[in-house]
Amino acid sequence: xxxxxxxxxxxxxxxxxxxxxxxxxxxxxxxxxxxxxxxxxxxxxxxxxxxxxxxxxxxxxxxxxxxxxxxxxxxxxxxxxxxxxxxxxxxxxxxxxxxxxxxxxxxxxxxxxxxxxxxxxxxxxxxxxxxxxxxxxxxxxxxxxxxxxxxxxxxxxxxxxxxxxxxxxxxxxxxxxxxxxxxxxxxxxxxxxxxxxxxxxxxxxxxxxxxxxxxxxxxxxxxxxxxxxxxxxxxxxxxxxxxxxxxxxxxxxxxxxxxxxxxxxxxxxxxxxxxxxxxxxxxxxxxxxxxxxxxxxxxxxxxxxxxxxxxxxxxxxxxxxxxxxxxxxxxxxxxxxxxxxxxxxxxxxxxxxxxxxxxxxxxxxxxxxxxxxxxxxxxxxxxxxxxxxxxxxxxxxxxxxxxxxxxxxxxxxxxxxxxxxxxxxxxxxxxxxxxxxxxxxxxxxxxxxxxxxxxxxxxxxxxxxxxxxxxxxxxxxxxxxxxxxxxxxxxxxxxxxxxxxxxxxxxxxxxxxxx
Amino acid sequence: xxxxxxxxxxxxxxxxxxxxxxxxxxxxxxxxxxxxxxxxxxxxxxxxxxxxxxxxxxxxxxxxxxxxxxxxxxxxxxxxxxxxxxxxxxxxxxxxxxxxxxxxxxxxxxxxxxxxxxxxxxxxxxxxxxxxxxxxxxxxxxxxxxxxxxxxxxxxxxxxx
Ligand SMILES: Cc1ncc(C[n+]2csc(CCOP(=O)(O)OP(=O)(O)O)c2C)c(N)n1
Ligand code: SF4
Numbered sequence: 276x277x278x279x280x281x282x283x284x285x286x287x288x289x290x291x292x293x294x295x296x297x298x299x300x301x302x303x304x305x306x307x308x309x310x311x312x313x314x315x316x317x318x319x320x321x322x323x324x325x326x327x328x329x330x331x332x333x334x335x336x337x338x339x340x341x342x343x344x345x346x347x348x349x350x351x352x353x354x355x356x357x358x359x360x361x362x363x364x365x366x367x368x369x370x371x372x373x374x375x376x377x378x379x380x381x382x383x384x385x386x387x388x389x390x391x392x393x394x395x396x397x398x399x400x401x402x403x404x405x406x407x408x409x410x411x412x413x414x415x416x417x418x419x420x421x422x423x424x425x426x427x428x429x430x431x432x433x434x435x436x437x438x439x440x441x442x443x444x445x446x447x448x449x450x451x452x453x454x455x456x457x458x459x460x461x462x463x464x465x466x467x468x469x470x471x472x473x474x475x476x477x478x479x480x481x482x483x484x485x486x487x488x489x490x491x492x493x494x495x496x497x498x499x500x501x502x503x504x505x506x507x508x509x510x511x512x513x514x515x516x517x518x519x520x521x522x523x524x525x526x527x528x529x530x531x532x533x534x535x536x537x538x539x540x541x542x543x544x545x546x547x548x549x550x551x552x553x554x555x556x557x558x559x560x561x562x563x564x565x566x567x568x569x570x571x572x573x574x575x576x577x578x579x580x581x582x583x584x585x586x587x588x589x590x591x592x593x594x595x596x597x598x599x600x601x602x603x604x605x606x607x608x609x610x611x612x613x614x615x616x617x618x619x620x621x622x623x624x625x626x627x628x629x630x631x632x633x634x635x636x637x638x639x640x641x642x643x644x645x646x647x648x649x650x651x652x653x654x655x656x657x658x659x660x661x662x663x664x665x666x667x668x669x670x671x672x673x674x675x676x677x678x679x680x681x682x683x684x685x686x687x688x689x690x691x692x693x694x695x696x697x698x699x700x701x702x703x704x705x706x707x708x709x710x711x712x713x714x715x716x717x718x719x720x721x722x723x724x725x726x727x728x729x730x731x732x733x734x735x736x737x738x739x740x741x742x743x744x745x746x747x748x749x750x751x752x753x754x755x756x757x758x759x760x761x762x763x764x765x766x767x768x769x770x771x772x773x774x775x776x777x778x779x780x781x782x783x784x785x786x787x788x789x790x
Numbered sequence: 791x792x793x794x795x796x797x798x799x800x801x802x803x804x805x806x807x808x809x810x811x812x813x814x815x816x817x818x819x820x821x822x823x824x825x826x827x828x829x830x831x832x833x834x835x836x837x838x839x840x841x842x843x844x845x846x847x848x849x850x851x852x853x854x855x856x857x858x859x860x861x862x863x864x865x866x867x868x869x870x871x872x873x874x875x876x877x878x879x880x881x882x883x884x885x886x887x888x889x890x891x892x893x894x895x896x897x898x899x900x901x902x903x904x905x906x907x908x909x910x911x912x913x914x915x916x917x918x919x920x921x922x923x924x925x926x927x928x929x930x931x932x933x934x935x936x937x938x939x940x941x942x943x944x945x946x947x948x949x950x951x
Contacts, residue, residue, distance in 0.1 A: 277928055277929075279817075279820060279821065279924075279928065280924055280927065280928060281821065281924070284820060286813075286816050286817055286820055286826065286828070390831050414827075414854075442831070443829065443854060443855070446829065446830055446831060447827055447828065447829045447854035448813075448816060448826070448827070448828040448829075448830075449825075449826060449827050449828075449854075450820050450825060450826055518853075518854070520852075521852040521853045521854065522852070522853050522855075524852040524853075525852045525853045525857075590855055590857070591853050591855050591856075591857035591858075591860070592857045592858045592859075610839065610840035610842075610874065611803060611838070611839050611840040611870065611871070612839060613804070613838060613839030614838050614839075616838075
């Protein structure tokens with residue numbers, strides 16, 4: 276990390292500041308699977324030798340390892356992008372019941388505007404659904420401060436704490452003042468069957484505690500300085516959070532603000548009291564009407580955005596029309612689309628697929644760009660792992676079509692293996708292409724089990740893709756270099772025309788991103 | 791004008807060093823004692839997509855993004871991006887894009903073009919030269935420091951002329 280030469284400041288992104296804050300709070304275990312816009316959190320934490328940092332195989336695994344460490348007494352953190360939290364929802368929902376021993380922070384980064392994502396879900400609803408507190412920093416400096424607050428709340432209320440970032444907060448840089456690391460004493464890990472064994476009888480008792488905790492957290496939300504009032508001239512008042520606050524402050528410096536840093540549980544009394552101090556109350560939030568619906572349910576008269584503003588990122592020039600209750604008009608002109616690098620091995624792979632006129636069940640990675648012209652050779656992209664399972668589903672739904680499933684090496688390890696076992700077990704046919712470029716390229720080139728290197732580039736046990744494919748029970752496993760065009764195409768054609776389940780590992784490194 | 795917030799929009803495509811340029815500018819503003827916010831979008835930029843970065847500095851900065859028509863200065867590295875980015879520039883704002891070709895003629899190594907343009911930019915911002923030097927020492931390593939100081943100063947002279 277680069278610090279200023281003349282002071283204790285650094286220019287940090289929201290993700291870096293958050294990592295620094297967690298480090299200062301005595302974080303000792305951190306787990307994640309990469310995903311824009313959250314990737315830099317683990318990359319930053321891995322630079323601290325006294326943090327046990329890892330790239331996990333996927334988000335569910337990462338969540339469980341980090342939670343386990345917290346239950347055993349170490350302050351821990353899990354980080355993911357919004358869709359990554361979907362993968363970790365199973366442990367998350369019950370972690371709300373077990374609680375923790377040492378602090379546990381769940382960082383989730385939403386991507387309004389989908390700079391690099393397949394959907395635009397608003398993760399604030401997860402707080403409501405899981406009955407967990409949620410903090411939302413509006414800037415990098417706040418990210419550093421809030422993560423420290425999150426560890427305190429986690430331990431005081433025996434709860435995982437959700438820390439929601441958005442792309443704009445995660446990737447903005449700001450001057451951040453750094454502090455010293457202080458590691459709190461580790462609590463002793465002891466057997467506690469009623470707390471940590473979630474069988475129905477125990478879970479029932481824990482659910483009672485969850486509801487009680489929610490009440491206590493609501494009281495906290497009423498008094499915490501994270502939910503602060505800034506008094507203006509009383510004509511106009513905003514209830515707002517995250518980066519929307521910043522845009523508003525610039526446009527309406529004289530207005531009153533209820534700036535929410537703890538967006539769940541809601542601070543009903545504070546909202547009611549604030550509403551009484553202003554002539555016109557407007558709620559301004561990015562994406563879904565999360566605050567809006569609750570404030571309306573309180574019976575407080577509030578103005579809110581037109582539903583057209585639920586789509587896309589909020590930008591400074593949208594603030595005026597939004598506050599005025601207008602319908603959203605797109606102002607920014609479209610940008611240049613990214614495309615595959617000229618030397619990319621994926622070109623060769625997809626050129627062959629296109630030539631054979633196959634139906635291609637795609638997945639997520641750099642290779643998703645093969646859906647664009649001139650290739651237009653990828654026909655679906657839903658979520659990680661679906662390249663394998665769609666191959667099976669399409670064969671069932673459209674018998675007789677020539678179908679292949681395609682996914683990258685990192686994606687295959689993340690969630691392709693289970694689908695492959697399913698295909699073999701259920702006697703599915705077809706060809707799965709694993710595009711092994713020996714990195715997680717899409718998110719900037721991270722290591723994963725099949726590269727044989729850890730997050731700190733240390734050698735470790737290497738997952739051999741062809742071995743695991745064989746172990747899954749597929750009929751044929753081949754390894755070829757797609758840049759040997761003829762060999763690759765001949766093999767592909769042969770496999771596609773067999774009545775078998777095969778995997779072709781298309782192996783050629785991504786030279787561009789391998790660090 | 792004590793509370794003025796200065797806004798600079800940087801743009802280009804992946805691989806042109808746009809983010810490095812905005813990073814230098816942000817550090818220089820930090821060393822000059824300003825509150826700085828820099829926004830950028832990571833993700834798929836390695837593959838030739840648009841790259842856009844906004845730097846704003848002043849006594850207190852709220853928005854990390856420059857609103858349409860809000861930039862004091864525009865520095866665009868790629869012609870194709872220029873029309874789109876022009877929308878950020880204030881009516882009376884300064885468009886430094888015309889310096890890209892002049893700067894390119896000045897640098898021996900094309901990789902120094904971004905630093906050279908930051909030099910041009912530096913001539914137009916209320917940040918002392920010493921802060922720019924500290925920024926270069928912070929952002930670059932080893933012999934990159936001296937190389938970049940040199941092209942920066944070439945650019946700065948170009949901007950001042
Ligand atoms: C559940 C989930 N986690 C993370 C991501 C972000 N993400 C998308 S694709 C991808 C991995 C891409 O790596 P790989 O499959 O090896 O393909 P490559 O980009 O290297 O071609 C990641 C991390 C996501 N979209 N969904
Ligand atoms: S980064 Fe690597 S995998 Fe991605 S498009 Fe470029 S060469 Fe291909």
